[in-house]
Amino acid sequence: xxxxxxxKNLSVKVEETEILKDLNLTLPRGExxxxxxxxxxxxxxxxxxxxxxxxxxxxxxxxxLDGENVLEMEVDERARxxxxxxxxxxxxxxxxxxxxxxxxxxxxxxxxDEELEATQFYKRLYEKMDMLQIDRxxxxxxxxxxxxxxEKKRNEILQMAMLEPKYAIMDETDSGLDxxxxxxxxxxxxxxxxxxxxxxxxxxxxxxxxxxxxxxVHVMWNGRIVKSRGKELALxxxxxxxxxxxxxxxxxxxxx
Amino acid sequence: xxxxxxxxxxxxxxIGNFVYPEHHKYDAGIGLSEDTINYMCEVxxxxxxxxxxxxxxxxTFLEKPMPTHWASKDLEAIDFDKIRYYLAGDQxxxxxxxxxxxxxxxTFERLGIPESERKFLAGVEAQFDSEAAYSNIKEIAAKQGxxxxxxxxxxxEHPEIFRKWFGxxxxxxxxxxxxxxxAVFSGGSFIYVPPGVKVSHPLQAYFxxxxxxxxxxxxxxxxxxxxxxxxxxxxxxxxxxxxxxxHSAVVELxxxxxxxxxxxxxxxxxxxxxxxxxxxxxxxxxxxIRWIDCNIGSRLTMKYPGVxxxxxxxxxxxxxxxxxxxxxxxxxxxxMVHAADETSSNIISKSISVGKGRAxxxxxxxxxxxxxxxxxxxxCDALLINTNSRTDTYPAITTRGDHNSVQHEASVxxxxxxxxxxxxxxxxxxxQAMSLAVNGFINDLAQHFPMEYSVELKRLIDLEMEGSxx
Numbered sequence: 001x002x003x004x005x006x007x008k009n010l011s012v013k014v015e016e017t018e019i020l021k022d023l024n025l026t027l028p029r030g031e032x033x034x035x036x037x038x039x040x041x042x043x044x045x046x047x048x049x050x051x052x053x054x055x056x057x058x059x060x061x062x063x064x065l066d067g068e069n070v071l072e073m074e075v076d077e078r079a080r081x082x083x084x085x086x087x088x089x090x091x092x093x094x095x096x097x098x099x100x101x102x103x104x105x106x107x108x109x110x111x112x113d114e115e116l117e118a119t120q121f122y123k124r125l126y127e128k129m130d131m132l133q134i135d136r137x138x139x140x141x142x143x144x145x146x147x148x149x150x151e152k153k154r155n156e157i158l159q160m161a162m163l164e165p166k167y168a169i170m171d172e173t174d175s176g177l178d179x180x181x182x183x184x185x186x187x188x189x190x191x192x193x194x195x196x197x198x199x200x201x202x203x204x205x206x207x208x209x210x211x212x213x214x215x216x217v218h219v220m221w222n223g224r225i226v227k228s229r230g231k232e233l234a235l236x237x238x239x240x241x242x243x244x245x246x247x248x249x250x251x252x253x254x255x256x
Numbered sequence: 257x258x259x260x261x262x263x264x265x266x267x268x269x270x271i272g273n274f275v276y277p278e279h280h281k282y283d284a285g286i287g288l289s290e291d292t293i294n295y296m297c298e299v300x301x302x303x304x305x306x307x308x309x310x311x312x313x314x315x316t317f318l319e320k321p322m323p324t325h326w327a328s329k330d331l332e333a334i335d336f337d338k339i340r341y342y343l344a345g346d347q348x349x350x351x352x353x354x355x356x357x358x359x360x361x362x363t364f365e366r367l368g369i370p371e372s373e374r375k376f377l378a379g380v381e382a383q384f385d386s387e388a389a390y391s392n393i394k395e396i397a398a399k400q401g402x403x404x405x406x407x408x409x410x411x412x413e414h415p416e417i418f419r420k421w422f423g424x425x426x427x428x429x430x431x432x433x434x435x436x437x438x439a440v441f442s443g444g445s446f447i448y449v450p451p452g453v454k455v456s457h458p459l460q461a462y463f464x465x466x467x468x469x470x471x472x473x474x475x476x477x478x479x480x481x482x483x484x485x486x487x488x489x490x491x492x493x494x495x496x497x498x499x500x501x502x503h504s505a506v507v508e509l510x511x512x513x514x515x516x517x518x519x520x521x522x523x524x525x526x527x528x529x530x531x532x533x534x535x536x537x538x539x540x541x542x543x544x545i546r547w548i549d550c551n552i553g554s555r556l557t558m559k560y561p562g563v564x565x566x567x568x569x570x571x572x573x574x575x576x577x578x579x580x581x582x583x584x585x586x587x588x589x590x591x592m593v594h595a596a597d598e599t600s601s602n603i604i605s606k607s608i609s610v611g612k613g614r615a616x617x618x619x620x621x622x623x624x625x626x627x628x629x630x631x632x633x634x635x636c637d638a639l640l641i642n643t644n645s646r647t648d649t650y651p652a653i654t655t656r657g658d659h660n661s662v663q664h665e666a667s668v669x670x671x672x673x674x675x676x677x678x679x680x681x682x683x684x685x686x687x688q689a690m691s692l693a694v695n696g697f698i699n700d701l702a703q704h705f706p707m708e709y710s711v712e713l714k715r716l717i718d719l720e721m722e723g724s725x726x
Contacts, residue, residue: 051681054673075680076689084681091678094669095696104692105682142696159682 003066004028005083005167005198010061012042012049018059019045021223029166030195034209034234035202037220038242043202044088046220047171051085052078065167080109082166086156086173092144098155099125099139102162109163128161132188150181157188167198174208186211206238221249272493272524274366276359278467280385284342286469290314293439296342300408300442305419313428313438320432328585330556334530339471339502341440342386349381349391349406356382360389367493369462376708377489378457379404383474384464386442397455402486403448404459407475410446417448421479425508425538425564433532433558437473437506444474444505449484449515458487458520458706463503465494465529471502478508480515480543487518489709496526500555503529509537509545513567516544520709524716525554527584533559536591539599541567548705549576551586552716560618562591565599565630572601575705577698579717580613580645581724589618589650590634594660598629605636606698609645610690610724616648625656636666639697641690669697691721 005027012020019042027033037043049056050063052075063070070078093101102125107116129136134154144152153173160168170189174182189212193199201212209217209231217233218225221242226249227233237245284295293314297307322331350356353370364370364382373380379393381404388406397404403414411418428438445461465472480486494501503525511517517537525531531554537545547561563572574590592601607615621632632655638647647668655662671693679689694717695702702710 051677053677075677076683076685079681079683087678087681091672091675093675093679093693093696095699096692100695101679101682101692104679104684104688108683108685108688163682 002028003166005200006062006064007050008062008064010046010049010063011059012045013057013059014045014055019223020049022061023224025218025225027167027198027200029198031215032193032199032201032212033216033218034214035200035218035220035225036204036206036234036237038246039204041220042223043204043220044171047085047169047202050083050169051075076108084160084163084165084168086153086160086168086170088172088175090144090152090156092142094142094145096143097140098143098158101143102159105159105163125162128158131191132158132161133184134158149176150178150185153177153181153185154188157185157192161188161192165197167200168192169200169202171202172204173201174203174205182208183211206234209234219245221245272367273496273526275466275495276363278343280343280345280467282342282344282347283340286340287337288314288339288341288440292341296440296442299344299347301412302408303412303415306411309423309428310439313435316429317432317435317439320429320435322432327558328556328587330585331530334500334502338469340467340469341471341473342442343467343470344385344387344442345389347387349388351390351392353390356390360384363464363466364390364462367462367464367491369460372460372708376457377460378455379459381406381445381461382464383443383461383472385467385470385472388443393459394457397459400453400455401450402453402455403446405446407441407444407446407477410477414446414448417479418446418477421508421510422477423508425510425536426506426534430534433504434506434534437475437504437534440471441473441475441506443472444476444507445478445488446476447478447486447488449480449486451481452483454485455487458489460489460491463490463492465501465503468497468501469499471504474505476505476507478517478519479510480512480517482512483514485516487520487706489520489522491522491524493524494526494529497528499528501526501529503531503533505533505535507533507535511537511539511543511545513540514542515540518546518548519561520548520706522550522709522712522716523554523557524552525557527553527555527581529554531557531559533557535559535561536564537562537572538564538566539570539572541596542569543567544571544573546573547575547590548709549574549588550713551576551578551588552720553581554584554586556585556587558587560589560591560620562593562620563601564593564595565601566595568596569598570596571599574603574605575701576605577701577713578605578607578615579694579720580607580609580615581720582611582613585614585616587616587618589616589620591620592622592632594621594623594627594630594632597627599627600631602632603634604701606639606701607637607647608639608641608694608697609647610641610721612644614646617650619651619653621651621653621655621662623655623657623660623662627657628659630660632662634662634664637697638668639671639694640668641671641693687722687724688718690724691718694721
């Protein structure tokens with residue numbers, strides 16, 4: 001069986017509007033793929049549909065995680081199967097510390113009669129925090145409550161480090177970050193790259209790809225992947241913008 | 257979001273839901289009359305003054321109307337003629353678990369009582385239907401002169417203390433259900449802590465209802481003499497029956513000069529139980545009474561723990577958490593009656609409504625005009641999980657005069673679908689996600705609770721939220 005996340009002919013509707021149309025994409029483990037495209041083209045829809053957000057209705061297609069169809073699975077089952085999404089706008093959970101949140105998420109991955117061993121958990125948590133250069137005081141703060149944009153994104157990366165997903169979908173992780181925060185978050189992602197993990201980096205700007213160099217770049221337009229090439233495609237987009245894509249792939253109806 | 261509960265909850269997800277066959281030695285029959293009281297007085301071998309007290313209370317109970325003009329109409333569903341008022345095995349509780357009948361012992365073992373006793377308690381009383389099956393106090397506390405027995409034993413063996421305070425904090429006619437309890441009370445604890453004695457570990461009572469169509473009416477009286485300190489914990493469960501079960505307790509606390517009483521309730525009733533309880537304490541000069549009251553389960557709970565701040569600088573506190581799941585109504589709150597200068601009170605109430613569950617907060621804070629330097633702080637926070645939930649707040653704060661201060665804050669928040677999605681994306685089930693949100697909501701309050709209690713509370717919330725997801 002191939003160790004890859006395979007999206008086949010995926011179509012997705014949101015409130016009766018079709019956003020993704022027959023989208024195809026394959027993300028093997030060990031690779032980083034970037035999805036770029038103008039606003040409103042369906043990039044975040046792809047992320048949320050993969051994670052089984054209840055507002056996104058899948059009308060056709062398949063998503064195979066290491067050969068297993070995940071479309072039959074609930075949100076939490078997909079997560080436990082190894083699919084992680086770094087949120088563009090992560091929710092606040094008042095009163096729940098980062099440590100307790102991660103304990104609950106880690107506990108959820110154990111067998112029903114198995115109890116999480118607290119000292120081991122904290123040892124691992126502190127190792128990951130040291131690796132990502134996150135201050136240990138951070139763990140007692142309520143999750144995302146009063147966090148700056150950069151802190152929210154670092155928290156997402158910390159969760160990814162702890163949960164060790166097979167596939168991580170990073171939804172506009174660079175949005176709202178200043179240049180220093182972008183560098184720190186990118187360093188975190190780079191540390192989590194490896195043969196055991198596929199990363200799908202969704203972004204509007206080329207800038208983050210200077211820090212996280214992708215193996216492949218896909219361009220999305222109007223609910224489809226319209227171009228897939230190496231990392232040089234990102235630079236071309238940076239130079240030329242998205243207009244030439246729009247022109248090249250405009251719907252025949254729109255042309256007329 | 258699906259919120260219907262499965263009718264056959266398996267034992268793992270609902271810890272108190274199991275039942276043993278009935279074989280009571282003493283049974284007062286169905287319905288309530290003078291005969292019921294005569295039967296009880298005889299088998300319990302009670303003195304005449306108690307018989308008179310009970311008979312008067314029965315009259316008061318029958319005269320008083322149901323408080324449906326302000327409380328839930330659901331109270332009308334209680335059929336007093338179909339309830340059994342007294343069911344008991346042996347009259348004398350055992351001092352050793354070895355002497356407790358097997359089925360009763362197994363009941364409490366399944367509920368973890370003997371284990372907690374070994375671990376962290378100074379004394380335990382375990383009530384099965386109308387009477388205590390087990391009652392024991394550890395030697396260290398007994399040597400200090402601490403009395404911890406059932407109410408029947410208390411009134412017979414220690415009348416000089418019992419009679420002085422019994423029915424003084426909560427008079428029979430306080431409300432219809434305090435009158436009912438006064439007529440047919442049985443079981444509950446009597447505690448006396450001598451001057452200056454600080455009981456280092458909590459005393460615990462566990463109230464178990466096993467019988468169907470039954471009413472449990474325990475009566476608890478705790479007296480902390482001058483400068484003494486005691487913590488009392490009570491736990492309650494019942495199996496899930498199709499018919500209504502009634503639990504109507506009266507709890508009176510007296511904290512004499514400089515004494516401290518902390519009273520902790522962990523209630524986990526099945527959702528056929530009407531839980532109508534009157535709890536009040538009287539705090540003398542420099543004394544402190546704190547109620548920690550956690551209401552999980554039941555069909556309808558009406559409970560407003562109160563403190564009468566009788567002496568100068570007395571302090572009263574109610575910290576309460578109510579979780580109203582589908583089909584449940586938690587009507588809870590607090591009463592603070594300031595009756596002396598420089599008294600202070602603090603009420604923090606957190607309620608959680610799930611599905612069609614309904615949570616109501618009722619508060620009463622009274623500060624008369626002639627008092628000086630009194631303070632009250634009231635905080636009511638409500639959390640709604642899904643849009644059908646309902647929450648109401650009725651804070652009645654009466655302050656007169658310019659020399660007192662009150663502070664009131666209320667908030668309502670919701671657990672959004674986005675929050676649940678976020679937590680589920682991290683691998684938690686819907687029930688685990690809701691449970692985590694609830695635990696976060698009560699976190700700042702639960703931090704003030706004793707550790708064993710916080711752990712138990714978290715476990716109960718986890719079970720309740722697991723069960724609320726269809």
